[in-house]
Amino acid sequence: MSPQPAAPCHRTVPTVLALGAWLKNRACLCQGSQVQWSAAHGDLSDPAACAALRQSALELIERAHLAGAPVAALAHDLHPDFYSSQLALELADELGLPAVAVQHHRAHIGAVLAAHGLDEPVLGLALDGFGLGDDASAWGGELLWLHGPHWQRLGHLQPLALPGGDRAARQPWRMAASALHACGHGEQIAARWGAAVGAPQAALLQQMLARQLNCPPSSSAGRWFDAAAAALGLCLQQDDEAQAAVALEQAAQRALDGGMALPDLPTPLPDAQGRLDLRPLWLALHQAAPTTAAATDALAAAFHLRLADGLADWVLQARRQRPVRGVALAGGCFYNAILRQRLSERLQEAGLQVWLQTEHGCGDAGLALGQAWVAAQEHAAATAAQVQRLETTKENEPCV
Structure with a gap:
């Protein structure tokens, strides 16, 4: 040392x-x-x-x-x-x-401020897999405001239930089932996932979500990436951390590198409580049902770009209420180069300075x-x- x-x-x-x-x-x-x-x-x-x-x-x-x-x-x-x-x-x-x-996500943004020697109010967007919130729930998609010792949670991603608790983070198909339930189509879970994971297991999960048994909520961005990867059939169970998110990014990069035409997916919008609602974006992805690898890659790319645009609009809306010079981006989801670059470009085009921590990664x-x-x-x-x-x-x- x-x-x-x-x-x-x-x-x-x-x-x-x-x-x-x-x-x-x-x-x-x-x-x-x-x-x-x-x-x-x-x-x-x-x-x-x-x-x-x-x-x-x-x-x-x-x-x-x-x-x-x-x-x-x-x-x-x-x-x-x-x-x-x-x-x-x-x-x-x-x-x-x-x-x-x-608090975990406050520390993520604080690390960026410390690394850049910033002593001014900032907006912070912290996206990762898990961090305990000050309300004792699972956080991971957080829009914060910080200035010195003061901070506030301005908003968060639409929460998803974690069926089976921590097990849901290891089995992305569970998160896809949770997203389907959150979109009002929970009765389709057994039919949609039964062939892939076994009919009894899919039926049990459908009942768990319907009854909210062992289904704690989480605002985690990482779990939404899992749900998207599973919806496209890219990863139903992961053996390594972020395996599903990496598979989704790799698919998206193939489409972008190939200059493919991308499908038109909806951009997420914040609701009146400051939550960014990813359900319409995810449901459009799920309902697209691609039949070729190229179509899957194009949907993965469209998901990334629309998510980044929604996040940018969310931050810019918050800026109108909390005028700041810049925004700090932190959390493991920003290892995703497509998300990071698209979001940074959108924010910079709107006149915001963008800061990231680089010495030990995000x-x-x-x-x-x-x-x-x-x-x-x-x-x-x-x-x-x-x-x-x-x-x-x-x-x-x-x-x-």
Whole structure:
């Protein structure tokens, strides 16, 4: 681990150690104008990765102490079951320090702001697979506003049920069935998916969705990509992370590279509650029923472009209510080059600056920097408020 020049987490805040996410874990020490990263530990489902994270955290704490700027706070994900969260609380208790829980998507946008040294209000679009929301539900398609320690969730993607909970993320056909149910055609699930996954399993899932049994909602963009890939028959079950989304992007890229004519799919529109509704776009994709590989690729490309256009319109609508100079894009879905480029072009054409995090990618590997940035912003705000209270108290003291 070696110090790396980076934008300061905040001008006046002390050292913060952030312990990162569950996936692609990496810890980060934000110390004045320097950022020190731990090695990449991988996913914390592996006990060896957990042990490595603990060792890295202890080493970073010692380094901060030896440098004369000891750790003043530990930052971690909002999810209480993550080992990184539990370790942060354990170390904070041992050291007598505050532990700051940071919502996952707020941290994603915070990482972009920290990486670019931004100290201004921004809109943030965070698209990924999962992050616990401050309402205890599964988030993953979030439109945020941030300015220093202040933030607000302005909107989110239309939620989909996750039939079977976490299992739905491993079986994209479940997400396609969920989307079909969300579009008001749940009675078609057994007939549509029975041949592919087995009639009993498809019928059971249809009943689960109808009765909302073990079907928690999620606003995740990643799950909508899964639903689209399954609807086109590109991936019904995935063995690797983002396998369905990658298959969908590859199909789309083939169509774009070949200059194919693309079908006319509807652009998603936000509703009165600020939710971007992807159901009409997905239903048009599902009902297209392509019969050739080329037609499948063309639909995949049209899905990408219309989704990007809908996201751009959503951000620009929010900008009319919250004037800002630019927008930060973050989350693993932005590894998708088609989505990233189309959306960036649309936003830039409308006069918005677009910022992304690049050093550790747009996904969870760079999340710790955002956790540290948020904790630093909150510490600075709390310190300023305390100073203001003391000054007010002194001003109101009677003269003797």
